[in-house]
Amino acid sequence: MANEITYADHSGLVLAETLAGGLELTLGERVSWRNMGLFKNYTPLAMPGSLTIKIGLANLGLATMAAPGENTGASNTALTSSSATITAAKQSLLHTKTLEAGTAGGLIPSLPATAQAMLQAYENRFIALMAALFPSLSTSVGSTGADLSVDNFIDAISAAEAANALNNGAAAILHPVQTSDLRSSIRAEGGVLQLSTEAQGMMGYKPTGSMGFFGTFLGIPIFKNAQCNLADTNANRVGALFGSSAFGYFEPNVPAEDYANIPGAQAVRNLLLMQDGTTASGNIALALHAMLGVGIVQNAGAVKIVTDA
Amino acid sequence: MPLPSNHATLKGTPVSGIVARSASAGIKAEPQPRFLLFWHRQQYEFAEIAGKMLILPRLAQVRLLHGANGIGGDGDTTVFEANMRRDGWILLDPDNSVPAHLSPDGASGYIRKYATESGFDRYEDCFVEVRVAPDGTADFVPNLKARASWLLWCMETGVIAAPSEVAIERMLEQEETRAGRKLALLNAETEARAQAAAAVTRAERLSEALATARKATEPVIAAATSHAEQSEQQAEAKIEATAAQQSAMVDRLKSARAAKKAEVENG
Numbered sequence: 001m002a003n004e005i006t007y008a009d010h011s012g013l014v015l016a017e018t019l020a021g022g023l024e025l026t027l028g029e030r031v032s033w034r035n036m037g038l039f040k041n042y043t044p045l046a047m048p049g050s051l052t053i054k055i056g057l058a059n060l061g062l063a064t065m066a067a068p069g070e071n072t073g074a075s076n077t078a079l080t081s082s083s084a085t086i087t088a089a090k091q092s093l094l095h096t097k098t099l100e101a102g103t104a105g106g107l108i109p110s111l112p113a114t115a116q117a118m119l120q121a122y123e124n125r126f127i128a129l130m131a132a133l134f135p136s137l138s139t140s141v142g143s144t145g146a147d148l149s150v151d152n153f154i155d156a157i158s159a160a161e162a163a164n165a166l167n168n169g170a171a172a173i174l175h176p177v178q179t180s181d182l183r184s185s186i187r188a189e190g191g192v193l194q195l196s197t198e199a200q201g202m203m204g205y206k207p208t209g210s211m212g213f214f215g216t217f218l219g220i221p222i223f224k225n226a227q228c229n230l231a232d233t234n235a236n237r238v239g240a241l242f243g244s245s246a247f248g249y250f251e252p253n254v255p256a257e258d259y260a261n262i263p264g265a266q267a268v269r270n271l272l273l274m275q276d277g278t279t280a281s282g283n284i285a286l287a288l289h290a291m292l293g294v295g296i297v298q299n300a301g302a303v304k305i306v307t308d309a
Numbered sequence: 310m311p312l313p314s315n316h317a318t319l320k321g322t323p324v325s326g327i328v329a330r331s332a333s334a335g336i337k338a339e340p341q342p343r344f345l346l347f348w349h350r351q352q353y354e355f356a357e358i359a360g361k362m363l364i365l366p367r368l369a370q371v372r373l374l375h376g377a378n379g380i381g382g383d384g385d386t387t388v389f390e391a392n393m394r395r396d397g398w399i400l401l402d403p404d405n406s407v408p409a410h411l412s413p414d415g416a417s418g419y420i421r422k423y424a425t426e427s428g429f430d431r432y433e434d435c436f437v438e439v440r441v442a443p444d445g446t447a448d449f450v451p452n453l454k455a456r457a458s459w460l461l462w463c464m465e466t467g468v469i470a471a472p473s474e475v476a477i478e479r480m481l482e483q484e485e486t487r488a489g490r491k492l493a494l495l496n497a498e499t500e501a502r503a504q505a506a507a508a509v510t511r512a513e514r515l516s517e518a519l520a521t522a523r524k525a526t527e528p529v530i531a532a533a534t535s536h537a538e539q540s541e542q543q544a545e546a547k548i549e550a551t552a553a554q555q556s557a558m559v560d561r562l563k564s565a566r567a568a569k570k571a572e573v574e575n576g
Contacts, residue, residue, distance in 0.1 A: 051381060085392065089375035089382035099497050129377040135369040136378060138349055138396055144356060144367065151487055194424075229341075229372070244331070293376045299396050306367070 033127055033211060033223075038171050040248040042086060043270075052087040053250050055297055057078045064085055086250040088293030093121045101280030111299035115273055118288040122271070124227075129294045130247060134240040137304040138165065139163070144236045147181035148174070148307040150189055156241040156303045157218060163300040167244035171221045174239035175228035178307055179214050186217070193227070239305040246301030250293040336447040340429030344372045345386070346406075346419060347398040353472045353480060358457040364477060365460045366469045368401070370434070388432070399469070406468055407435055411459045413452050423447075 033039065045053045051260050112114040115306050138196055142148060146217075153172075162168050174182070186199050193199050202215045213221045220241065228239045256267035264275040272289040296302070314490070352367045371393075373380055379388035385387040390400060412435045421440060423431045433439065433449060436456040440448045463469040472480075 082395075085379050085388055087379045087381045087388060089380070092375060103403040129374055132372045132374045135371045136347075136393065136396075136398070137397075138475070140352065140367065143354055151490060176491070190498060293378070293381075295379055296392075 009188065017081065019243075033123070033130070033199075034249065036093075036171070036211070037132065038169055038242065038244045038247070038295075040244065041251070041296065042248045042297075046250065046252050051089070051252060051291070051293070052085055053293075055084045055086070055248065057082050057084065057298060063306070070186075074077075083266070084248070084295060084297040086248055086252045086293045086295035086297075088291045090293050091122070091125045091275045091290045092287060093118050094285060096283050102284070114286055115288065118286070119271075122288065122290050122292075124291065125290070126249070126294070127225055129229045129276040129292065130249075131229065133294060133296050134173075134228065134238045134245060134304050136299075137240060137302050138299050140304045140306055142236075142306040144306060145308045147185065147307065148239075149176040149185040150182070150193065151185075151303060152183060153218065155239075156305055159303045160241055160243060160301075165245060165298075165301040165303075170219075170241065170243050171223065172241040172305070173223045173225055173228060174305065175237035176224050176226055177237055177309065178228070178239050178305065179222065179224040181307065204254065207215040216261050236306050237309055239307075240302050241305060242302035244301075245298045246296065248295055248297040251294075252291045254289075254291060282307050317486060321379075323516075333553055335424035335428070336431070336441055337426050337445040337448040338423070338431055338449070340376055340425050340427055340431070341431045342372045343420065343422075343432045344403040344434075345372050346370055346434070347393055348401060348469050349398050349477055350470070353476060355480065355484065356457065357454075363457060363461070364472055364480070365457060366464065367471075368460075369398070383504045401463075401468065406463070407459055411455070411462055412436075413438065413455045467483075 028252055030304045034041075040052055041056055046056060047053070051204035063077050066074070080269055096117065097114070123168045140158050141159060156172070157166070160170070186193070186202050189199065198217050198219075200214070202217050206213065208216060212224045214224045216222065228237055254267045258274060259265040259267045259274075262274075266273045270291045273287070274289070276288045277283060277284050320554055325481045347369045347385075348366050349369065353364050355365045356363050356365045371378065371389075373384070373386065375382050375384065379392055380386055381388075384504050393400065403420050404418045406416060414421070414435060415473075416435070419434045419436075421433050421437070423433065436452045436459070438450045438452055440450060442448075454467050460469070464471040495550065519575075
């Protein structure tokens with residue numbers, strides 16, 4: 001029993017180092033989608049007592065004056081048009097290392113390395129949740145069962161521009177099938193597009209990295225991700241083109257003080273890493289929990305791109 | 310509104326990537342969370358089904374993930390549904406919007422659940438046929454004909470509004486714009502082809518003209534060549550004749566000088 005406690009304490013220290021260094025670094029990783037600037041962090045709006053935040057959408061700077069006419073008063077224009085809500089929920093990943101696996105060693109990673117790798121699972125979850133928002137977008141381009149074409153992409157840009165959605169930057173996230181179809185369509189383009197360096201740049205392979213950067217076309221950085229999954233009936237995929245006002249996220253902090261005296265537990269910002277051992281089996285379980293919520297803040301700020309599967 | 314237990318959001322023990330585990334009886338496929346189908350007003354599309362062009366409503370399949378779209382950790386979809394309604398979406402009731410006679414498997418409701426090898430479930434709609442190979446790998450094939458038949462029924466019964474003439478007209482305009490764009494590209498290509506063909510014809514004609522010109526100049530060139538050759542021969546003959554004359558003259562003079570010299574020496 002004494003060994004168990006000693007081990008847990010020791011491992012806790014190692015994990016604390018991982019959390020203090022690597023975990024913070026990973027959270028601040030520049031290539032993370034969370035930090036690309038187009039997904040807004042609304043965590044500062046959080047209020048005690050709720051895992052839901054409400055974001056009021058103000059009309060400030062968007063209203064236009066009207067002429068009420070002689071001897072007529074101006075009528076009120078509401079400052080807020082609507083609001084959006086984002087609800088955070090617990091996201092978890094549990095890895096168990098058996099005594100046999102630990103003894104054998106080899107390819108089985110150490111606990112700190114496992115903990116570090118589990119942070120990527122958090123980023124993956126962030127992307128999966130964001131991609132799950134795309135089908136709820138009201139504006140859509142493309143056709144079920146048809147390949148994504150340059151026409152569709154131009155339609156998406158036009159629709160987003162018509163809604164003033166791209167004033168502060170833009171990006172598109174597409175399924176790999178869609179990026180592949182877009183490449184084929186660009187290849188068949190005539191006229192001015194075929195001569196653009198962007199079009200030529202879209203033809204080649206790129207080491208896409210963790211964010212899946214695929215290239216810039218018509219001024220829009222395009223990322224590919226297989227999380228842009230089925231929109232319905234396995235016949236199509238749904239990607240999106242969006243500006244900075246469309247999506248937001250909420251990462252409420254976990255109560256670090258609650259876990260301060262629990263061996264093997266480390267709380268950093270919205271993340272909680274816990275480990276414990278099982279007496280009977282000798283297994284060590286390592287779990288990373290994260291509080292995260294994502295939501296559509298302004299539906300008109302993005303256009304979904306629906307094409308074949 | 311908490312979800313009824315028969316379509317509760319997928320919950321399960323997080324998967325371990327390290328622990329060795331015997332394969333469960335599930336299919337070999339990626340798990341997919343539960344979903345709901347929505348339709349947004351005025352969203353229709355042209356779809357070619359069984360060789361016929363139909364106007365069908367375009368649905369959105371929204372996966373229910375905890376933490377997305379206002380769905381919290383308890384799986385409560387109240388806020389999500391309210392937000393969707395506010396944005397103009399209509400929820401298709403998962404239990405009642407597909408009658409048994411329109412569903413390919415003869416069961417009502419559109420959500421179907423399949424256990425996967427990973428231990429998580431995979432949710433598909435009832436119009437997806439799951440074909441499982443003997444080794445457990447699965448293909449998911451949409452039955453577009455059955456789905457189209459159901460969507461038409463939805464419009465007939467008013468579950469989904471049938472498209473108004475205004476909506477159809479708008480769709481046609483959009484299609485015409487797209488067709489116009491393609492036609493413009495095609496026209497540009499046709500024009501480029503015509504210009505290329507004209508250029509080729511012109512090049513051929515130039516080539517022919519060059520050949521004709523070459524033919525016309527052949528006698529002149531031949532005459533010129535012949536004249537040059539004759540001149541050269543004449544020149545050579547003249548040089549030869551002159552050289553012979555001069556040589557004879559030199560020989561004669563030499564003989565004369567030798568004779569004169571002999572006369573003087575002999576006295």
